[in-house]
Amino acid sequence: xxxxxxxxxxxxxxAKPVVVDGPSFALNGKKVSYRxxxxxxxxxxxxxxxxxxxxxxxxxxxxxxxxxxxxxxHIRREFPDLGRGDFRTPAVHVKHAKGYTVCDFKYKSHTVIxxxxxxxxxxxxxxQDEDVTTLVVHLWDSYSSVAADLSYSIFPKHDxxxxxxKITNKGDSSISVEKLASLSVDFPHSDYEMLQLQGExxxxxxxxxxxVDYGMQGFGSNTGYSSHYHNPFLSLVTPTTTESHxxxxxxxxxxxxxxxxxxxxxxxxxxxxxxGMNPCxxxxxxxxxxxxxxxxxxxxxxxRGVGDMSRKFHRxxxxxxxxxxxxxxTRPVLLNSWEGLYFNxxxxxxxxxxxxxxxxxxxxxxxxxxxxGDKHPRVDDKAGLGDWVVNPKRFPNGxxxxxxNINKLKAANSDETLKxxxxxxxxxxxxxxxxxxQHPEWVLHAGQYPRSETRxxxxxxxxxxxxxxxxxxxxxxxxxxxxxxxxxxxNNRGIHESPTPDNHHAYIIGMYRVxxxxxxxxxxxxxEGCASGxxxxxxxxxHYFPQVWTSDNMDALDRIHIQFGTSLVYPASTMGAHIxxxxxxxxxxxxxxxxxxHVAMMGGSFGLExxxxxxxxxxxxxxxxxIALAERVNPVIIKGDxxxxxxxxxxxxxxxxxxxxxxxxxxxxxxxxxxxSVHNFPLLRLQGLDASAxxxxxxxxxxxxxxxxNGGIQYRFGADYDSKVVFIEKV
Ligand SMILES: *[C@@H]1O[C@H](CO)[C@@H](O)[C@H](O)[C@H]1NC(C)=O
Numbered sequence: 246x247x248x249x250x251x252x253x254x255x256x257x258x259x260a261k262p263v264v265v266d267g268p269s270f271a272l273n274g275k276k277v278s279y280r281x282x283x284x285x286x287x288x289x290x291x292x293x294x295x296x297x298x299x300x301x302x303x304x305x306x307x308x309x310x311x312x313x314x315x316x317x318x319h320i321r322r323e324f325p326d327l328g329r330g331d332f333r334t335p336a337v338h339v340k341h342a343k344g345y346t347v348c349d350f351k352y353k354s355h356t357v358i359x360x361x362x363x364x365x366x367x368x369x370x371x372x373q374d375e376d377v378t379t380l381v382v383h384l385w386d387s388y389s390s391v392a393a394d395l396s397y398s399i400f401p402k403h404d405x406x407x408x409x410x411k412i413t414n415k416g417d418s419s420i421s422v423e424k425l426a427s428l429s430v431d432f433p434h435s436d437y438e439m440l441q442l443q444g445e446x447x448x449x450x451x452x453x454x455x456x457v458d459y460g461m462q463g464f465g466s467n468t469g470y471s472s473h474y475h476n477p478f479l480s481l482v483t484p485t486t487t488e489s490h491x492x493x494x495x496x497x498x499x500x501x502x503x504x505x506x507x508x509x510x511x512x513x514x515x516x517x518x519x520x521g522m523n524p525c526x527x528x529x530x531x532x533x534x535x536x537x538x539x540x541x542x543x544x545x546x547x548x549r550g551v552g553d554m555s556r557k558f559h560r561x562x563x564x565x566x567x568x569x570x571x572x573x574x575t576r577p578v579l580l581n582s583w584e585g586l587y588f589n590x591x592x593x594x595x596x597x598x599x600x601x602x603x604x605x606x607x608x609x610x611x612x613x614x615x616x617x618g619d620k621h622p623r624v625d626d627k628a629g630l631g632d633w634v635v636n637p638k639r640f641p642n643g644x645x646x647x648x649x650n651i652n653k654l655k656a657a658n659s660d661e662t663l664k665x666x667x668x669x670x671x672x673x674x675x676x677x678x679x680x681x682x683q684h685p686e687w688v689l690h691a692g693q694y695p696r697s698e699t700r701x702x703x704x705x706x707x708x709x710x711x712x713x714x715x716x717x718x719x720x721x722x723x724x725x726x727x728x729x730x731x732x733x734x735x736n737n738r739g740i741h742e743s744p745t746p747d748n749h750h751a752y753i754i755g756m757y758r759v760x761x762x763x764x765x766x767x768x769x770x771x772x773e774g775c776a777s778g779x780x781x782x783x784x785x786x787x788h789y790f791p792q793v794w795t796s797d798n799m800d801a802l803d804r805i806h807i808q809f810g811t812s813l814v815y816p817a818s819t820m821g822a823h824i825x826x827x828x829x830x831x832x833x834x835x836x837x838x839x840x841x842x843h844v845a846m847m848g849g850s851f852g853l854e855x856x857x858x859x860x861x862x863x864x865x866x867x868x869x870x871x872i873a874l875a876e877r878v879n880p881v882i883i884k885g886d887x888x889x890x891x892x893x894x895x896x897x898x899x900x901x902x903x904x905x906x907x908x909x910x911x912x913x914x915x916x917x918x919x920x921x922s923v924h925n926f927p928l929l930r931l932q933g934l935d936a937s938a939x940x941x942x943x944x945x946x947x948x949x950x951x952x953x954x955n956g957g958i959q960y961r962f963g964a965d966y967d968s969k970v971v972f973i974e975k976v
Contacts, residue, residue: 260300262378262399263357269293269302270355270380272397274404277546279397281323288351290323290382290395292431295406296492297548305433318513321431324350324384324395324410325517333517334461334507336429337410338524341389342418350384350393357381361398361407366754367540368499368788370407370565376400377565390416396541403561409541414531422529426505426521428496428542435514438484440493440551441506442476442810447798447831449473449779450810452894457481457510465505465523469704469740469749470776471783477504478814479520486550488889489932493547493554496520497814499566500540501785502753526749540785551813552932556886559816563884566784569764569791571771572818575879576792576850577608577664578872579731584799584825585856588615588625591639592647601857603654603663605865606872609731610651611666611852616640621677627701630673631680633719644727652728658869666731666771667723671716672756673702673737680715687712689752691742699738706744707759708751716759724767733794736776753785760789773821773850782811782819792819792850799825799854800832801844801966802918805893808847809901817903818883822848824871826855836966838864840916842871843968847901847914849883851875874970878912881905885912888933897921898962904933911940911973917962928957935975943972 260273269282280293280302293302313319317331327335328347340346358381359374370377377400384393392415398407408428414420437457441464442450455462464475471477477498485491496518498504503523510516520542529537543561547553563572580602586594599610615623615636622636623629629636635644648665655662674681674688676698681688688703690696696703705712723729743749764772772790774781778797786793793815796807808820822845827835838860845851851872857865885903893899897918904911915929934940934950941947942958960969 262401263380265355265357265380270382272380272399272406273298274399274401274406274546276548277404277406279399279406283352290352290384292321292323295430295432295494295544296546313513318511319515321433321515323429324393325429325431326350333511334509334519335424336426336519336521337393337412338422338424339389339391339412340421340423342420346423348391349386349388351386353383353385355380355382364409364538364541366757367538368757368785369409369541370398370400370499370543370561371568372400372565376402389420390414391420400561400565403557403565404546405557405561406544407541408544409539411536411538412531413536414533417533419530419532422531422537423527424521424524425527425529425537425539426519427498427539428518428520428544430518430544432481432516432518435510435516436484437481437516438486439508440480440482440813442478442813444473444779444810446473446777446780447796448803449782449796449807450476450813451806452810452813454482456484457508457516459510459512461507461509463505463507466503467523467525469503469526469743469752470736470781471501471504471785472739473778473780475506476814477506477520477783479506479508479518480551480554480813481508481516481518482551488552488892489550491548491550493551495545495554495558495814497543497545497558497784498540499543499784499788500753501756501781501783502526503749522750526743526746528746529750530747543784552889555813555889558814559887562784562787563816563818567787567791567819568789569772570768571791573884575876575883576771578606578875579609579611579666579850579852580607581611581613581733581823581852581854583613584830584854588623590615592642596647596650598856599651599654599663602853604657605857605868606657606659607663607853608656608659608661609664609666611668611731611733613668613733614670614735616644616667618678620679621675628675628677630670630675630702631678631705633669633671633723644723648727648729658873664730665728666733667727667729668733668735669720670735670737671720672705672707674705675702687715689740689743689748691744694742697741699741702738704738704740706748706752707755708748709755713755713759717762720763721766724770729770731771731773733773733775734790736781757785757789764789779807779811782815787815787819792821794821795848798831799823799841800829800834801836801841802834803832804844805899805916808844809889809893809899812887812889816849817847817887818849820848821850821852822846823852823854826860838867839871840966840968842875843914843916843970846875846878846970847882849879851879877972878903878970881910881912885910886933890929890932896927898927898929900929902931902933908935909975913969913971913973915960915969915971917967918965920963920965920967926959926961928959930954930957939976941974941976943974945971947976
């Protein structure tokens with residue numbers, strides 16, 4: 246039997262963002278409250294509420310010892326440790342010099358800060374004093390002289406709460422941090438479901454929902470990166486929550502390394518969620534005086550379903566996470582050389598492909614893998630990684646001259662000339678490289694254990710300052726000499742051998758230093774993250790790069806699933822989405838060009854990844870029109886709100902609506918996967934419009950918001966893989 250869920254009452258609070266009342270703390274968003282207090286007897290922090298707005302602590306008649314075997318089992322703890330009677334999974338685990346792992350963190354003091362300080366060495370959300378307020382609660386373990394600072398920042402407009410934790414060793418012997426979760430939250434009841442994004446290479450971000458049952462359930466990454474397997478994101482929902490109704494809590498970890506998500510329903514019926522760095526790859530040593538800061542976890546609450554939770558993440562991330570100046574800008578339609586030419590090219594074939602691209606109206610030509618390596622030229626995937634000098638045989642006149650010639654090409658149907666972009670994989674190395682000959686010690690390894698290869702490549706140890714310096718120099722050398730407008734930063738394997746567990750986190754910090762230096766030095770470059778597709782599609786990367794390659798799978802049907810899944814957390818503006826040739830080289834499926842293009846233009850960075858020479862004549866004729874359409878929808882995709890109207894996993898007719906922030910423009914995407922015989926077409930009911938306003942649907946007439954949302958639109962579709970893109974304007 247399921248509990249009957251009563252809909253939360255929607256109340257907007259005008260309460261101050263942070264209210265401290267004696268021992269009790271409240272963080273208030275527009276429609277969210279988060280509350281906890283200091284226990285007057287123990288000095289521990291006790292959670293009181295995370296959900297819709299409240300003005301005092303919920304009325305609880307349960308004594309802290311609710312009966313049973315443990316005195317702690319009914320307590321909702323704000324920063325749970327292990328070793329003092331709470332037998333659930335802990336948020337913190339510190340190993341002291343003498344070997345014990347008990348902690349005794351008690352409230353000491355707190356600080357309220359207007360705005361939000363940046364996290365040292367880590368990507369983080371940011372905002373002005375009027376956007377965000379921060380509460381830091383200082384905890385102190387007097388037995389070990391270890392301090393824990395819990396930092397909470399509330400973005401009231403977005404109903405978003407950000408938490409991170411810092412441990413400081415103020416004792417006189419070294420300690421080791423074995424586990425440090427960014428987020429730990431104890432919910433009072435037990436009837437939740439969890440929503441997560443699992444996947445693989447070419448199948449990223451598959452939505453998965455399951456009941457939270459007794460005991461531990463979770464997921465994470467041991468790969469060294471966030472990875473394709475599981476996105477660093479968790480949502481808890483009530484059993485009746487849908488896209489547009491019910492409560493949803495979202496937790497998104499701003500981190501690119503190995504992570505761990507644990508959800509535990511205790512036998513007493515409480516539910517704990519823990520999100521943070523992966524404890525298997527931490528064991529972080531702290532000498533006296535040193536600190537370790539966790540990455541931050543962004544929590545969002547909505548009482549209006551999973552879709553509303555997603556839109557809150559999207560707006561927050563566009564306004565307060567992504568730093569690139571391109572975040573609000575339309576992105577140039579690009580053509581990437583990879584699927585058209587793979588490794589088989591030289592200066593003249595590349596220039597010819599760029600000329601072709603210009604004729605179709607492409608604005609940015611991207612030279613992918615295979616342009617570098619002198620002594621060990623990169624002509625296949627067995628050599629050259631690490632040697633970031635242009636291949637003089639393929640490009641006897643250098644990259645600069647190629648890029649300048651491409652910059653002179655005029656893009657058809659516009660006044661623009663072509664920009665030039667380039668592929669890099671700077672964290673990787675082939676044994677067949679000059680770099681490996683000079684610096685075999687720079688490669689990640691564990692003593693004498695074999696350095697195991699994937700795709701014939703090894704990983705540089707980015708924890709080493711000399712490796713960071715090398716990467717910054719190698720990329721800068723090219724950017725200082727060649728007019729590069731875009732970089733695709735790839736990363737094609739996971740981390741195997743590592744010298745120590747803590748090296749995993751040190752590597753990620755090292756890469757963040759590299760990203761920080763390069764993106765501030767070259768702010769005019771559009772940086773795109775990539776890791777065999779979406780293997781590092783996470784908020785940590787998005788702090789530095791405004792867009793990420795969503796998947797190596799460009800099959801349009803699969804892409805609807807992947808892009809809808811990715812949009813659970815990440816705004817459409819951040820997704821790279823291209824058209825490739827058919828049959829698709831991953832799935833073998835053939836879909837019409839128009840359908841492929843319509844799916845791809847739901848991503849912020851639209852492009853082509855094919856050789857236009859070898860596609861059918863009728864498709865060639867269609868490309869300029871599709872590019873023009875992609876450019877027309879792009880402003881709404883980049884800056885608008887996404888409403889997932891119909892999900893691909895539950896319908897043959899998936900659909901999405903993008904609405905500009907001011908509500909004046911919208912674009913509707915409607916798809917038919919399989920044609921059906923003599924069966925009525927569904928009514929597509931729009932969402933997110935103003936019921937009393939009138940809207941002009943291009944080519945279809947003018948209707949009220951109420952008619953479009955309550956009545957709906959019925960479209961006639963034809964063959965398999967049919968699609969429609971409809972412009973909507975408020976009149
Ligand atoms: C992007 O637009 C948002 C408003 O939607 C604004 O808050 C933000 O500052 C803009 N960012 C940049 C870099 O222009």
